[in-house]
Amino acid sequence: MTTMPPPPSTTVSPSCTTCASLLHELQIIWDEIGENDGERDKILLQLEQECLDIYRRKVKNTRKYKADLHQLLADAKAEIANLVSALGENASLFSPGKGPLKQQISAVNPVLDELRLKKQERMKGFYETESQIARICIEIAGNDRSIDSADPEIDERDLTVKRLGELKSHLKELQNEKSLRLQKVNSSIKTIHELSVVMSIDFFKTVNDVHPSLSDPSKAQSKSISNDTLARLTSTIHSLQQEKQQRLENLQGLGRKLIELWDLMDTPADERRLDHVTTLISASVDNVSRLGCLAADVIEQTEVEAERLNVLKASKMKELVFKRQNELEEIYRGVHMDVDSDAARQILISLIESGNVDMSDLLGSMDDQITKAKEQALSRKDILDRVEKWKFASEEEQWLDEYEKEDIEAIEVIWFSYVK
Template sequence: MTTMPPPSSTTVSPSRTTCASLLHELQGKGPLKQQISAVNPVLDELRLKKQERMKDFYETETQIARICAEIAGSDRSFDSADPEIDERDLTMKRLGELKSHLKELQNEKSLRLQKVNSSIKKVHELSVVMSIDFFKTVNDVHPSLSDQSKVQSKSISNDTLARLTSTIHSLKQEKQQRLEKLQGLGHKLIELWDLMDMPVDERRLDHVTTLISASVDNVSRLGCLAVDVIEQTEVEVERLNALKASKMKELVFKRQNELEEIYRGVHMDVDSDAARQILISLIESGNAEISELLASMDDQITKAKEQALSRKDILDKVEKWKFASEEEQWLDEYEKDDNRYSAGRGAHKNLKRAEKARALVSKIPSMVESLTSKVKAWELERKVPFLYYKAPLLHSLEEYTMLRREREEERRRSREQKRLQEQFAAEQEALYGSRSAIKKPLGLSTSANTMAGTPTARRGVTPFGHHASSAGKQRGESRANNVTPINYVALPKDDSVSRGC
C-alpha cells in the first residue's frame, strides 16, 4: 500500500471556517427559511470545490499507488481500483505533500526506466555479437521488456533490475569465454598455416585471426562470436591437423634442405644421410611432436645462419688466398715456357696476366698472415676450431706456409745451382775454348705447351688441392713434387681467364 504523509491533527478545514462564519452572520437576520436560502449557494459552491479537491486527491493518490506498485513489482492493476481518501483532511497543504511525494516517485521511476533501457541496450549488443536470441533473453527476464507493441509498460521493479544485471553479467562471461576459445583456435590456425607454408588464398576463416589481439570490450562485429563460427573454426583446425600429419615429412625435410644449404654455402661439412635417417626414425616412431621438431630445426637454422655470418669474412679471405695461389701456380708454369715471349696468338694477354699475377703473388704472405690472425681470433672467441671441409683451416694455413717456404728454398737452391753451372761452364770455356755442341733448335719449349698458348696448370702449392695418400709419403718424394694440404678437395679452375683478387 502507498506510503503517504499523515494528516496534520491541528489542521482546520477551510469549509468549516466558512460555514461557522456564515452562520454567525445569519443569526438574527430573518426567519430560518430565509437564512437557508441565503446559505444554499455557498453550500453548492463548497460542494463543487470539494468534488474538485477530491478529484485532485484521487488522481494524485492513484498515480502514487501505481508507481509504488511498479517499483514493488506487483502485477495488480490500479486502473479501476479507488484509492482510500481521507475526507477529513482535504487541505491544500495535504494535497501539496502528496504531490511532492508523487514527484519524488516519478523521478525515481524515470531513473529506473533509464537503467532498464540501458540494460536492455547492453543485452542487445551482447546478443548480436554472439548471435543469441535477444527477445527470448529479455522475455526470460520479464515479458514486458520484449513487448514491441508498447501496450504494457516496462517493468522497473527491483527484481527486474536485478535480473537484468545478472543476465548482463552472464552474457559478458559467455562473451569472454567464446572470445578466448576463438583466440586459441586463431593461434592454432596461424601456427598450422605457417607450418605448412599455406598460400594466402587457401587460408580460410582468416577473420577469426583478427580477434587474437582484440580485447573483450572492443569486439562488437555482428555474429563474430556465434556458436557456428566457433564450430566452423574447430572443424578447420581439425582439417589442417590431418593435413599436417600427411605433410610432416615434407615439412621436416624442407627445413633439413635449408639447413644443409646454409652449411654448404659456408663450406661446413654435414652428414646429410645420417641426419635424414634420424629424422625419418623420429617421424615414423610417432614419438616426436611435429611442432616441437620443426621448432628445434628452426633453432638450428637460426644458429647456422649466425655461424655462417660469423664465417663470411674469413671465407672471403680464403677465396682470395685460393685465387692468388692458383695464379702463383699458373705463373710458375708460364715462366717455364721458353716461348712465352714469342709473337703467338694470345701472347699479349698472357703477358698482362703474368704482370698481374706477380703483383698478386707478392701479397700472398700478407694474405696468409692476415687470414691466420682472423682464424685464431675466431677460434679464441668461440672455443672451437674453424673447420673448412672437415679439416681445421688453421692447420691448412700452417701446412701451406711450410710447403711454400720449402718451395722457395728449392727455387733458391735451383737458382744457385744454375749459377754455379753457368760459372763452371764459363771457366771451362776460358780454359779449353768453346766446343761445338748440339743445341736445341730455338723456339722449341721444354714444356708441353707451345705456340705461346696459356700454360696448362699442374698441381702445385695451392690450398685445398687433391692430396696424396699421406703427407709423410709425399714429403719423402722429390721436393720438386708440389704438396697440397690433406683432407680437402680441389675446386676446378679456369686458368685461361684472369680474375681480380
C-alpha cells in the same frame, strides 16, 4: 443536498363566511328542525372540541416544521464547518448571519453548494494524484495485480491545498524515480541487444525471460521497472558478459592454434581462411562488437577447421621435416661445409617411423638448427671472404713478381745487345 421541508397543509374555507355567520345559520336550521337546547349544547361542545383538536394539530405540525428547519440549518452549518475544515478554508467567510430560519437557510444553501462543488473538484485532484502515486508504487514494487485496479483511499477529512501540494511533490519524486528506472531498463536492454548481436543470441527471448513487457517495442512506457526486473536485467547482462568473455577466449585460443598450424605447415596466405577469427586474437572484450563474430556456429566452424588442420598436419609433417632438412643442407653447401645427407635423412626417417618423437618438437628443433646454421654460415662466409681476398692478393703479388722478373730479363737482354 438537504432540502427545506414543506409547510404543513392548511384548510381554506370555500366561502368568506365567518364562524359567527355559520353558527347563526346553524341556529336557524336547528329552529326549523325543532332541535332542543340540550342537543344543541352537545353539538356546540362537540364543534368546539373539534376546533381545538384542529388547532392543536396545526400547532403541533408547525412546531415540528420549525424543529425540522432548525435541524436543517444545524445540519447545513455542521456540513459547512466540516467542509471548511477539510478544505482548509476561512470559516469567517461562511457565516449564515441572523434572521428568520427560512432566511438563514436561504443564505446557507448557496454557500453549501459552493463548498460541495469545491470539495468535488478537490477530491478529483486528490484522486488523480493518488491514483498516479499508487500506479507508480505498484510498478516499482512489481505487484502482480493490475495497475488499473489501483483505487486509492482518500482521507476526506484533509483535502487542503497544502496536503494536495505535498502529494503532488511526492508524485513528482516518484515520476523522477520512474524515469530513472526506465532509463536503466532501456540502457540494460540496449546492452543485452549489443551482446546478443555479437553472439547471435535470440534477443527477444532473452529479454522476454526477464519480463514479458520488455520484448514488446510498442509498449515503451509500460515496461516493467520493478526492483526484481532491474536485478534480473543486471544478472542477465553479467551472464552474457561472462559468456562473451569465454567465447572470445575460446576463439582467441583457436585463432592462435590456427596460426601455429598454418605457420607449421607453411600454408600460403590465400589458403589461410577464417581471418575474422584471427583478427580477434589481440582484441579486448570491450572492443569486440562485430555482428555475429562470437556466434556459436563461428566457434564450431573454427573448431572444425582446427581439427582438420591437425589431421592434415600429421600427414604433412614428414614432408615438412625433409623440407627443413633440405634447407639446412643448402645452407651448409652454400658455405662449403661437408654434411652427410644420407645419414641425416636416415636418422630422421627412423625417428618419424618410431613414433616416439613429437613432430612439432622435431620441427622446432630443426628450426633451431637452421637458425644456428645460418649464424655459422654467416660467420664462415666472412672467413671465406677474407681467404678469398688473401688468395686474390697473393695471386696479384705473384703476378707482379713474375712481371718484374720478366722486365728485368728483358732489360738485361737489351743491355747485353747494346754492349756487344
